[in-house]
Amino acid sequence: MQVKLSFTTKTILILLAMVLTVTVVISTMLIRESESNITFQQQEEQVSNQRRLQLFSDVLHSRMVMWVDTFSQAELKNHQDLSKLALALKNTQEYLMLNFQVESLFLFDEYGVVGDRQAEPPVFVQRLVKSTQTTLESKTLVTCELICRFYLSVPIMTSDDVVPVVVMSTSMREILSLFSRSTDAYKLAMVQFTTTDHGTKVLSLSSQLAPLNREYLNRVIDALPSDWNPDELVIRGQRVTHNNQDLLVSLLPFPYTYANNDHPYLLVVRDISVLLKQKAQYELLVIASAAGLFVVFSLLLSLFLNQYRTRLIAVSERLPMLAQHNFKEFYALSARRSISPAFRLTDELDVVEQAANDLAKQLEDFDGQMAINTAKLEKMAMFDVLTGLPNRNMLTFQIEQQLALAARDDRLVALMFMDLDDFKKVNDSYGHDVGDKLLKAAAMRISKPIRETDIASRFGGDEFVVLLSDIDTKEQVTLVAKKIIAEFAQPIEVNKLQFYVSISIGVAITRQARATPVELLRHADIAMYEAKAKKGTGYRVYDATMNLKVMKKVELEAEARVALRENQFSLALQPQLDLKTHKLLGFEALLRWYHPDKGHISPAEFIPLLENTAFMLELDYWVINKATQLVRELNANGYPGIKVAINLSAAQFLDPSLPNFLQQQIINNDIAPSQVCLELTETVLVTDIERATSVMRKIREMGCMLAIDDFGTGYSSLSYLKSLPADYIKIDRSFISNITENADDRNIVHSTISMVRNLNLQVIAEGIETIEQHEMLCHFEAHQGQGYLISRPIPETELWNTLEDKVSSGVWKSTI
Incomplete structure (x- = not known):
């Protein structure tokens, strides 16, 4: 057999596949971790920028409120004239423009702008003044038309009922300047969302920008992916590429109240080209390191296992020599292969080679013994x-x-x-x-x-x-x-x-x-x-008749299987009466077979032939099933308490599944266990008396009745009769038929009845055909009887008509 793929090669491939898998997994994890770190840094930077913006806004607000409070208190210290205060504020407007970038300044009382009653301030300013007068707290407002402006309203504490309010507006340049100096932002601008003619929202710039900066930022906004959303820009930002630059675009919301549904954001553009380049270099380093390690491991593994491959092939080449009984050449090759370095640790392959050498020695010894053993084996085979x-x-x-x-x-x-x-x-x-x-x-x-x-x-x-x-x-x-x-x-x-x-x-x-x-x-x-x-x-x-008998037995078994499937079997029921009162106590169920071509087949013909076949057990269980159904029908039709006696074969009686099957039939048909009586012949019982006794006790514990059939024809013994848990003893018809003519039979029947009665068992006499036999059995005090004198076996199809004709109040009407 040629080696197509050696074991060591398979091992190398498997190990390399495992190492490659681990390397790829670890590399992927490291690359994903670097990406996650950058994303996390972006989110942290966004949170930090938001805090900075909040801080700068709060500082600007506090500074302007403090100035208004200080200035107004100084002016109103000697008088409460708002006109003079308005004039003083107007005189400081140039100062405020230079130091606070204040573009406009107004003083409001309950009638409007102090010093210029004809002025008509914007509606959002009027609402801002009313809100400040109501809450007595300074308020801020941002509005964005062409550009975004910051409005601040500060209440002035006077003795009047209506609180005067100073309103000043300023641009956002100071906040943007502070923010720009404190961060590494590449570009900053105020933006807001506007709605196009098609109903879609787009970002538009709301800052005073140089034309180049405006054009640049518009291109950056256009470079955003088509599926961008504001939440993502606020939380972590969006990466875009513009003019070979890697940029991070993010939005920072302002912590102010907005006018006219304006919602301006601070657009922050950061150049992250260096960061992404470092990330790419890190990923390249990870991939290169993984590839390098994989190559080094592959070379080392190949060098290490290749020697085992060579030795395994050598062993495989030597082993066929043993099958050819070429022991000398095997030993010669083994001696050349055994030359090894001065120091080497023994491994499994060394053990295999040693085992091959030991096997060769043993096979050589066996070869000599084989000739002797072959002769012995040939003799043993015969x-x-x-x-x-x-x-x-x-x-x-x-x-x-x-x-x-x-x-x-x-x-x-x-x-x-x-x-x-x-x-x-x-x-x-x-x-x-x-x-x-x-x-x-x-x-x-x-x-x-x-x-x-x-x-x-x-x-x-x-x-x-x-x-x-x-x-x-x-x-x-x-x-x-x-x-x-x-x-x-x-x-x-x-x-x-x-x-x-x-x-x-x-x-x-x-x-x-x-x-x-x-x-x-x-x-x-x-x-x-x-x-x-x-x-x-x-x-x-x-002789030839024996073969015909076997063939007939096989044929009969096949026909019986068909008969069971086609319902050719039926039961005939022979009544069992109390001999003194003629009360109907039960029936003996007898199997009948009507063949569609052969007509009625006698039980004496088919039962002996089927008795030792596997089919007989199946037929026996059919009889139990059919008999228990008849008991149920008797109960339902006004004949309660009637028992049915069922004859058991030796195979069925010793079948382990009999008790469970019998119990299931009793439950399924809802009948009393005492209405089922199982009849066993003496031959069945003495075959294995201990096992028979055990089975009988189990059936008696279920509540079923037991009868010993054909008593006196087999191995009648008082000792085993005492040990068997039976309820009835049936005296065979061969003794009953001659009790009126033969004194010996008469004495046997009389003594048997007396013995059984003394054992507290019931006696059933079979085959009663004459009135004289009936009278003598009554004289001997037999309990029950059955026979042609009482009734022939009744086909199950005629049972109900017969019962209606013969039974009155549970008593059998007869000519006895």
């Missing part, structure tokens, strides 16, 4: 590790050989497929160690009665296969099967424990040349399951 018998691979090979020989010599080939019954319980109860020892002992017993030419093999798990060769008759095969069964007549002892093991054997015999190992094994497997169905040690020889 034999079972646990028992030492040939495994499935060897068996398949031998079957192919024997089939070829049998076709040539016209002899039989026999295959015996065998399984240890209930072996799983040994593993579950005693552990796999005991189970493995039991398998080894079983393998020895299976191998004992066969010939040396025959082959006994372990097929998998607890399954064994025996291949018999050179067979002339089928009787030879059955004889071997009987011998193997006889070997298991005695218990197998493991760890001082004795196990009685039963074995089921399926036999397949053929002489056909076209037979295959897979086909022969499948036939033997089918026969083995036929033998296992007989419950106990035995063997069966395969």
Whole structure:
């Protein structure tokens, strides 16, 4: 494999990308910080300028007020004649012009201008005088027509009721001069907003300026961006470029009252070319430093990692030699590469190279051992590790050989497929160690009665296969099967424990040349399951009917799935009565199947075939769902308290989800748990008595009823009957049918009823078909009964008509 992009190159690229990212981020932050600093300085300068303007205005105002107060008090000290005061003020006008730039001076009393009653001052001056006379405080006013003027009104304290007021006007030149000298402003001017013919507001100059200055400032104003706004100019200013100059244009509002809606501002133009040049130099320095650092880091990183790249490539070139078992050349190249400086710290790559050398030594050692191990592995591949018998691979090979020989010599080939019954319980109860020892002992017993030419093999798990060769008759095969069964007549002892093991054997015999190992094994497997169905040690020889039975079972399961989906299944309900009062106590729900083509299919036909399939569990839960719905309908239609008995298979009874499903159905249908009775056969219970008891207790705790069905036909025992939490015991119909003719059956039924009653359990007699049977059961004090004498199973579609006809006040009307 060729290296397209080495690991070290990838590492360099990743690290460089990280460094570049960090460098760009830091540079951007520094540049943005410099921009922020300039903006902050501009804002600080704007605030400082505003304070200066306020200070200069206050000084001018205070100085002029102080002069008016001093002068008026001196003139009015000896007399109160306002005409003389007006004349004195007029005589000082030249002084005021020179020292305070006062352009006009008026003295007002209650009649107007003193000394010139015909004068008609502007309206804003008259309002200024009235405001001063009312508040007795000096007032300021700024008005801007062609240029901006500053008006000051000062009250004069006299003994008259109406206070005289001195009004003087001055230009803004002194304030602008003071402001210019105290700042680094490049240009200053008074401006105000005017409205154009199109309704837009523009800045216009309101100062007396030289033509060049006016033209310059107009161009600066025109250079402002189209989206500028006054607030931004007041807060921080706006940068513009004019005549290769970087300028900062800002506005300072005046702290005065304005006339005629005038709102003049002080336009301040500062040259910030040097500041922006310094900023550009700083940014260039930041970018150059970042680029320089990146280049230096890249070179150092490349020099540092390149040696690792060279060593990694060398290791990758040597490693394929190990796969080629070329150890000498590998060691030679490693020796040349191992020459290193006198001092070097060991790193991860040194460890990798050392590991490669160690691996080479180990592989060289393994090479010598491999030939020995290969032979052992080939043997292990064909034999079972646990028992030492040939495994499935060897068996398949031998079957192919024997089939070829049998076709040539016209002899039989026999295959015996065998399984240890209930072996799983040994593993579950005693552990796999005991189970493995039991398998080894079983393998020895299976191998004992066969010939040396025959082959006994372990097929998998607890399954064994025996291949018999050179067979002339089928009787030879059955004889071997009987011998193997006889070997298991005695218990197998493991760890001082004795196990009685039963074995089921399926036999397949053929002489056909076209037979295959897979086909022969499948036939033997089918026969083995036929033998296992007989419950106990035995063997069966395969015939074609077994295959048809399997095919029928598969076909029937497929049809049953369709039937469940298409609602072909239904329930038939057989009444259960109190034998003395004939009161209707419940029904037993029986499953029925009506096939659209085959008609009614008997439960005795389809239930045994479906019993061990996965579909049977789905069908069982359908029965519970349907039965609980019928209980709900019975309650709703005037038959409360009626119970329905449901037959459970072994798989459903031991299914962990049964209690939760049952609880959910009871809740969904809003029925009492005591209206649901689950019927279990003795065979189901004794399969795993401890687990069965646990499940029964859980169901009883839910409030449901439990009945033991077909009592007396299986493993009837008083000891387990006492331990099981059941409510009802159902006596099988095989005992009921002969109680009037057979004394033994009669005694069995009588004693069973007595025993059950003494255990405080209820007895239900099945299969009552004659009046004599009914009378005898009443005499034996059986509690409940069901059978054809009372009623055949009622299809669910006919249930309501039957109940209306047969039940009156909860009592079943019959001919008993």
